[in-house]
Amino acid sequence: xxxxxxxxxxxxxxxxxKVYRSGxxxxxxxxxxxxxxxxxxxxxxxxxxxxxxxxLARLITGLETPTSGSISINGEPxxxxxxxxxxxxxxxQDPVGSLxxxxxxxxxxxxxxxxxxxxxxxxxxxxxxARVGIDPDRLGDRPGRxxxxxxxxxxxxxxxxxxAGVLLCDxxxxxxxxxxxxxxxxxxxxxxxxxxxxxxxxTHDLAVAQVVADHVLVLRAxxxxxxxxxxxxxASPRDPYSRSLVAVASRSVSGGTARPTPLN
Amino acid sequence: MTAALAPAADLSSGxxxxxxxxxxxxGTPVIGxxxxxxxxxASVTIVGETGAGKTLLLRSLMGLLPAGFExxxxxxxxxxxxxLRTAAELRAQLxxxxxxxxxxxxxxxxxxxxxxxxxxxxxxxxKLIGRQAAQERAITLLxxxxxxxxxxxxxxxxGQLSGGMAQRVAIATAVMPDPGVVLADxxxxxxxxxxxxxxxxxxxxxxxxxxxxxxxxxxxxxxAAEFSxxxxxxxxxxxxxxxxxxxxxxxxxxxxxxxxxxxxxxxxTEGKRELPSIPGSVPSPLQPRAGCRFAARCPLVIERCRTxxxxxxxxxxxxxxxxxxxEDGAGTS
Numbered sequence: 001x002x003x004x005x006x007x008x009x010x011x012x013x014x015x016x017x018k019v020y021r022s023g024x025x026x027x028x029x030x031x032x033x034x035x036x037x038x039x040x041x042x043x044x045x046x047x048x049x050x051x052x053x054x055x056l057a058r059l060i061t062g063l064e065t066p067t068s069g070s071i072s073i074n075g076e077p078x079x080x081x082x083x084x085x086x087x088x089x090x091x092x093q094d095p096v097g098s099l100x101x102x103x104x105x106x107x108x109x110x111x112x113x114x115x116x117x118x119x120x121x122x123x124x125x126x127x128x129x130a131r132v133g134i135d136p137d138r139l140g141d142r143p144g145r146x147x148x149x150x151x152x153x154x155x156x157x158x159x160x161x162x163x164a165g166v167l168l169c170d171x172x173x174x175x176x177x178x179x180x181x182x183x184x185x186x187x188x189x190x191x192x193x194x195x196x197x198x199x200x201x202x203t204h205d206l207a208v209a210q211v212v213a214d215h216v217l218v219l220r221a222x223x224x225x226x227x228x229x230x231x232x233x234x235a236s237p238r239d240p241y242s243r244s245l246v247a248v249a250s251r252s253v254s255g256g257t258a259r260p261t262p263l264n
Numbered sequence: 265m266t267a268a269l270a271p272a273a274d275l276s277s278g279x280x281x282x283x284x285x286x287x288x289x290x291g292t293p294v295i296g297x298x299x300x301x302x303x304x305x306a307s308v309t310i311v312g313e314t315g316a317g318k319t320l321l322l323r324s325l326m327g328l329l330p331a332g333f334e335x336x337x338x339x340x341x342x343x344x345x346x347x348l349r350t351a352a353e354l355r356a357q358l359x360x361x362x363x364x365x366x367x368x369x370x371x372x373x374x375x376x377x378x379x380x381x382x383x384x385x386x387x388x389x390x391k392l393i394g395r396q397a398a399q400e401r402a403i404t405l406l407x408x409x410x411x412x413x414x415x416x417x418x419x420x421x422x423g424q425l426s427g428g429m430a431q432r433v434a435i436a437t438a439v440m441p442d443p444g445v446v447l448a449d450x451x452x453x454x455x456x457x458x459x460x461x462x463x464x465x466x467x468x469x470x471x472x473x474x475x476x477x478x479x480x481x482x483x484x485x486x487x488a489a490e491f492s493x494x495x496x497x498x499x500x501x502x503x504x505x506x507x508x509x510x511x512x513x514x515x516x517x518x519x520x521x522x523x524x525x526x527x528x529x530x531x532x533t534e535g536k537r538e539l540p541s542i543p544g545s546v547p548s549p550l551q552p553r554a555g556c557r558f559a560a561r562c563p564l565v566i567e568r569c570r571t572x573x574x575x576x577x578x579x580x581x582x583x584x585x586x587x588x589x590x591e592d593g594a595g596t597s
Contacts (some may be wrong), residue, residue: 042536048456049427147545148314177313177483182527182541189538204456207529211537231535248458250531 010166010198011037011060015069018055018222029055031222032069037215040192042199044213044230046206046245052222053202057170060200061088073166085112089159093171095151099143105129105154106139112162128157132187149180153187160191167192170202185211206249210234218242275342278304278444280477285337287317287324287501294549295321295501297337300494304342304444305471307478309488309509312498313524315546318481321498322449325479326364327354342477343444357445359386363438363476365448365467369430372437373422380418383437392441405436409466428459432466439470446471448480452487464491485524489513497521500557501549502573507582515593517584520558522593556587564588 016033019026030052037043047053058064059071062079071078073087080086089112092098099108109129110121122139130136132153143151152172159167169188173181185208192199201212209216213230218239226239237243275281279302286296295317302308312318324335329351339348343361348354358364366372373382383406384398393401406414409432422430431451438446448467452460468491471478482488488495489509497505497518505518516522526540544561547553556562559569568587576583579591 048458149545178485178524178528179313179542180545182529182539185529186538186541189536205529206457207531210531210535211529211539213536234531234535235533245458246531248461 008039009036010039010074011035011043011071011200012075013056013059013069013071016056016059016066016071017068018052018059018064019067029222030059030066033217033219033222033224034069035215035217035224035227037198037200039198040196041214042192042201042212043215043217044209045200045202045217045219046204046209047219048204050221051219053204053219054170055222056219057090057168057200057202060166060168061090062086085115085162085164087164088166088168089162089164091152091155091159091167091169091172094175095148095155096143098155099151099158101143104140104142105134105146108143109154109158109161111158112164125157125161128161129154131191132157147180148176149183152176152180152184156184156187156191160195160197163195165197167197167199168202169199171204172201173208174203174205181208188212206234206245218245275301275303275340278342278475278477279306280342280445280479281340282325283338283340285321285324285335285339287320287329288334288336289332289550292550292552293501294333295324295498296503298496298503299337300496300506302445302477302479302494304475304477306494307468307471307480307492308494308496309480309482309492310496310498311482311485311488311524313483313546315500315548316498317501317549318483318498319449320549322447322479322481325354325447326358326362327351327356341445359390360392360441361444363441363443363446365431365435365438365446365451367450367453369425369427369434369454370422372434373430375422378419378421379425379433380420383418383433383440386437387440390441398440401440402436405439406433408469409433409436410462427454428456428463431455431459431463435463435466435470439474439476442474443476444474445477445479448478450481450483453483460487467491484528485521486513486528486530497524500547500553502557503576503583503585504558505582505584505586506576507580511581515580515582517579517582517589517591517593518558518586519562519564519589523561523563556585 013033013035016030018030019028045053059066060078106125110125113121113124126136134153173184203209216228216230216233218226220241226242237246281301283299284297287294300308310318310321323329329335341357341361344357373379383402387393387398403414406417411417452463467478492509495509495512496503499520505521516525523542542561547557555570555572556574559565566588574585574587576585579589
């Protein structure tokens, strides 16, 4: 695959719809979702539980196919090709669950490089793990010996080691402490500037979305409530639901406003 | 080092007092000592990151410390009417004078039984009220938790509830015995942003209506500052700052409190950006260390910080364990 030029459309979703059926029942998880993400940019997908965020993530990765509509990565339908590392790599919410506890971390991080010889694999992984801040002396350690933040760094290294063009981050910091969250968000920002990957960042936290996003897609019950540039969205959200989300997230840190309700 | 939030309050109408609470493991001091009071209807939140010792501290108040940990000190639960000094005495208050809300609401329920029976089970088993009264109280509480049709919710199994519904039912269950103290362990960390605000509002409403003392733990300092009157900031088992929530949020004086607030993203006029962060990681409370435990990560560190553990001292309306912190929050030596 040739790398897209800056500003070219990398991810394109057109009227994306996904319906799950079970017997007579059906659930419309996504309904007519359209958006684009350009090279080197980040789209934040915002929504509460049940909004369709995870379904959209599965469609982008090619783990599922749409019921109707289309999703393409660099002009080709999003799908998994057996034996080839996908151009869309994932960073999950739970860094503990996303790495095999019995494998040395360098081997887990080297999974997308299985086509390379062992020596080349190890060298490439060592470089990437060092870049994300993992001590090269610890490559032989297993996940149990690392903190949550360190494991998320390893997961990011694994996702980027094969130079994937698209990084899909599914709530990658919601299980982390705020100081570790800041470290991970800053790391993703630095790596995106260096490597130039295109990013879809799924989150329910608007403040986090604002830190990472060029564009914002707000989902509710499978439908797009707002799709806008991040600056427009945070300055003046147009949809009533978006406005309520921004209002809740913009609560000032005034402290002590929690006066108890008077006794009945 | 003792964290005292305020002069001794009158707890005759309810509330909680913790005096000289310290936790050790194999003789190594892990947490505290700390003291605090939560008057009836008020709340205190213990704030800190992973490894601060928040959960251990809350578990000590429940009398449920893991094997190997020991606690000294005294807990006075107003409704119990006597000082509680042992784990067994503290455990005896659970489900009676002390209600507990867990981080993961689904852990609070048996997945194979309708939640309605589980809401009333505790008070019936302890014979605190009769079956009819328990059912009526459950309906009232579920309605207060925002369920328009509580009878329908009672018939659902835990797996049929969303995270927000489950946490609201779990709160109703915790407050069924009308406890004078509610201990909540990160009650909103598994919830979406809007649900967080709603659930904390419900807990606050219960505390206000009942005159209960609410002790929460949280890793989100800004959210805690909004929903509590008092904050205790823990770092590696030590109280580094404590005081009125409004004051701590407005003038964080300890460098750690300040850094924690700074690296919490807020919706602002700035767009895509780099966040301030704290380099390194929290040392384990079990790891012996001379001096201030934050020294290795502190931007204001001086030599004294590495050798002498700072004691809490009054700065404004707060107490701060820092050699260099100043009353105006400037914090230069």
